[in-house]
Amino acid sequence: MKRNLSQIAFIFVFLAALSFSIPDAKGASLKELRSQLEERGMKIEEIEKEIQEYKEEIDRTSNVAASLSNEVKKINAVISKLSADTRVTEQRIDFSELNIEKLTIEIENIETGINSDRGSLAELLRSIDDATSKSFIEILLANVSLSYFFDDLEYRDDLQGVLQTKLQDLRRQRTLAEEERLTRENEKLNLISYQKELSDRKKIEQSAKDDKAYLLNITKNEEKKYQKLLDERLKMKEALEEELKNIEQEIRIIIDPASLPPAGPGVLGWPLTDISLKSCYAGGGAFKNCVTQFFGNTDFATTNPQIYNNKGHNGIDFRAPTGTQILTSREGIVRAVGDTDAGCRGVSYGKWILIDHPNNLSTLYAHLSRISVGSNTQVNKGQVIGYSGMTGYSTGPHLHFTVYASQAVEVSTYRSKICGTLMEMPLSPANGYLNPLSYL
Numbered sequence: 001m002k003r004n005l006s007q008i009a010f011i012f013v014f015l016a017a018l019s020f021s022i023p024d025a026k027g028a029s030l031k032e033l034r035s036q037l038e039e040r041g042m043k044i045e046e047i048e049k050e051i052q053e054y055k056e057e058i059d060r061t062s063n064v065a066a067s068l069s070n071e072v073k074k075i076n077a078v079i080s081k082l083s084a085d086t087r088v089t090e091q092r093i094d095f096s097e098l099n100i101e102k103l104t105i106e107i108e109n110i111e112t113g114i115n116s117d118r119g120s121l122a123e124l125l126r127s128i129d130d131a132t133s134k135s136f137i138e139i140l141l142a143n144v145s146l147s148y149f150f151d152d153l154e155y156r157d158d159l160q161g162v163l164q165t166k167l168q169d170l171r172r173q174r175t176l177a178e179e180e181r182l183t184r185e186n187e188k189l190n191l192i193s194y195q196k197e198l199s200d201r202k203k204i205e206q207s208a209k210d211d212k213a214y215l216l217n218i219t220k221n222e223e224k225k226y227q228k229l230l231d232e233r234l235k236m237k238e239a240l241e242e243e244l245k246n247i248e249q250e251i252r253i254i255i256d257p258a259s260l261p262p263a264g265p266g267v268l269g270w271p272l273t274d275i276s277l278k279s280c281y282a283g284g285g286a287f288k289n290c291v292t293q294f295f296g297n298t299d300f301a302t303t304n305p306q307i308y309n310n311k312g313h314n315g316i317d318f319r320a321p322t323g324t325q326i327l328t329s330r331e332g333i334v335r336a337v338g339d340t341d342a343g344c345r346g347v348s349y350g351k352w353i354l355i356d357h358p359n360n361l362s363t364l365y366a367h368l369s370r371i372s373v374g375s376n377t378q379v380n381k382g383q384v385i386g387y388s389g390m391t392g393y394s395t396g397p398h399l400h401f402t403v404y405a406s407q408a409v410e411v412s413t414y415r416s417k418i419c420g421t422l423m424e425m426p427l428s429p430a431n432g433y434l435n436p437l438s439y440l
């Protein structure tokens with residue numbers, strides 16, 4: 001019987017179709033999962049737009065005169081934004097779980113196809129073995145005409161061609177399966193991260209509600225009492241800064257410039273995403289996290305002694321709505337974490353983290369709403385270590401970021417005469433504070 005390429009192609013196209021066919025149940029399940037993933041994606045986008053609106057409202061209320069009604073509006077906007085953060089994280093968890101389920105089915109289908117192809121390849125190899133077991137003379141003698149002889153030779157070549165095609169297809173399927181497995185493992189890591197984030201966000205949201213309740217309770221919802229509270233906190237802040245200044249002046253240390261990395265961009269990474277080193281009020285406002293206050297004796301620090309006490313600013317402030325993830329600037333060891341509000345509410349750093357890096361620099365992250373790392377733990381560059389907030393003395397949610405020469409900064413616990421309590425915080429002589437812009 002004459003065997004030609006069209007016959008062979010038909011057989012192996014049929015075999016390939018069997019390899020890639022998806023059982024009806026799994027096909028329906030995949031279709032439903034893809035629909036649910038699309039639905040979750042749209043929901044995430046919808047909530048993210050809602051979050052952006054709350055951020056804009058927080059910015060507006062932060063730029064108006066301080067009053068109890070405005071402060072309550074700001075806190076309400078923060079709570080609404082944090083609630084939306086929680087909901088979007090829940091949607092991301094659902095999305096990851098659905099995506100893992102989809103990827104698992106797709107991997108199973110690919111593996112089914114691979115196993116099916118192995119069977120068809122075995123049949124093909126047997127056919128090739130049969131076709132190539134005879135010599136050309138035997139084939140010629142076995143055929144009644146030259147036409148049949150050449151048909152047999154063509155059939156043998158066709159089998160070899162189909163074999164190469166099927167082998168290439170099998171390799172592609174194996175590569176695809178490995179890629180899908182890697183994607184699934186990454187999605188599992190995302191899921192773990194989102195689950196941890198969800199726990200943090202719920203606690204941040206509850207903390208904001210507690211802050212609102214505290215404010216209304218201590219002011220009895222009266223503007224006069226609120227203004228008195230602001231005045232008292234400002235006076236306490238100024239007195240505490242003077243106390244700390246005197247302590248820091250007693251610290252004497254000579255810093256060898258050669259021990260510090262040369263100034264230049266990229267020595268330290270960004271502590272926030274979507275960042276701008278421009279002022280929020282001079283071209284950087286389009287970015288989520290622009291600079292609200294630079295380092296040193298800036299114009300703002302000089303003309304606002306009631307805020308910075310004529311000392312200059314020992315770090316850089318980034319606009320960062322409450323609940324924004326804070327990232328470590330470089331790998332290192334968490335030297336200490338603390339909360340000055342525990343000893344003296346509303347007058348200093350609030351919740352803070354100090355990290356020592358291997359290049360002899362240390363970084364401080366302050367006014368956080370939540371801390372996600374503990375003392376003496378190893379952290380990697382870009383790792384989430386906490387969330388921005390407005391703890392301590394803060395007129396609005398932001399990140400205060402300070403860079404020190406590691407040998408100059410020490411974490412001191414002392415009894416404050418101003419607050420009448422034990423205070424723990426990083427302290428450094430003036431020469432130990434470095435301009436973050438020199439290294440970002």
